[in-house]
Amino acid sequence: xxxxxxxxxDSIQHKDYVWCGNIPADWSAIQQECEQAVKDxxxxxxxxxxxxxxxxxxxxxxxxELDKHRQSGYSPYNTRHWETTTIQPKLEMSWEGEIMEQLPxxxxxxxxxxxxPGNVMPWHQDKFIYxxxxxxxxxxxxxxxxxxxxxxxxxxxxxAGDSFVTHWKAGDILLWYPDRWHLSANVGITDKWTFNVTGxxxxxxxxx
Numbered sequence: 194x195x196x197x198x199x200x201x202x203d204s205i206q207h208k209d210y211v212w213c214g215n216i217p218a219d220w221s222a223i224q225q226e227c228e229q230a231v232k233d234x235x236x237x238x239x240x241x242x243x244x245x246x247x248x249x250x251x252x253x254x255x256x257x258e259l260d261k262h263r264q265s266g267y268s269p270y271n272t273r274h275w276e277t278t279t280i281q282p283k284l285e286m287s288w289e290g291e292i293m294e295q296l297p298x299x300x301x302x303x304x305x306x307x308x309x310p311g312n313v314m315p316w317h318q319d320k321f322i323y324x325x326x327x328x329x330x331x332x333x334x335x336x337x338x339x340x341x342x343x344x345x346x347x348x349x350x351x352x353a354g355d356s357f358v359t360h361w362k363a364g365d366i367l368l369w370y371p372d373r374w375h376l377s378a379n380v381g382i383t384d385k386w387t388f389n390v391t392g393x394x395x396x397x398x399x400x401x
Contacts, residue, residue: 194399198334201398207376209354216295220363221290224342227305227386229392230277230284237279241272241314242296257336262315266348272314275307289388296338297399298392300328305342308385315354321371324391331393340388348381352378 216309265292293301321335341361351358353375379385
């Protein structure tokens with residue numbers, strides 16, 4: 194059964210998050226490719242509160258949000274992460290397209306992200322600034338799916354709304370309403386990987 198994207202978004206608006214199934218894949222091989230990419234591309238490391246150029250009004254707004262984190266005590270030393278969109282054009286992985294095709298999105302763009310132990314992405318809302326600039330006129334239907342690349346391990350967590358997310362399996366798919374406040378943290382002893390896919394929700398979505 195499928196429903197309109199408006200109906201689907203309305204159905205999750207008051208939920209902290211929803212599980213959207215599992216994508217079967219050779220996640221071990223995918224992980225190996227990602228880990229090799231980290232070694233080959235150290236330029237993809239960045240921090241949440243590092244210096245960023247402001248290109249227009251949207252860039253100014255983003256920098257103001259980042260300043261709030263800096264004022265709260267977050268620093269380049271506790272917000273480090275590695276992601277493929279740090280450089281332009283973005284670093285492409287061989288498997289990304291096959292995974293993205295299984296999500297109900299158009300104009301999708303993806304981002305494997307490594308969060309090493311001791312680092313956090315503090316409480317925030319996603320603004321999709323870059324994506325909306327490249328895809329004007331679709332603001333109401335831009336969403337971000339999170340696909341987990343590895344099984345959950347102790348100390349790996351997300352919080353969406355009032356709920357903590359743990360115990361995921363490789364290939365599990367998570368979604369929350371676009372403006373949901375959330376955070377990501379790695380207070381464990383192993384690397385935490387997620388695969389974020391942002392796009393325009395298709396006009397018809399399979400109802401789970």
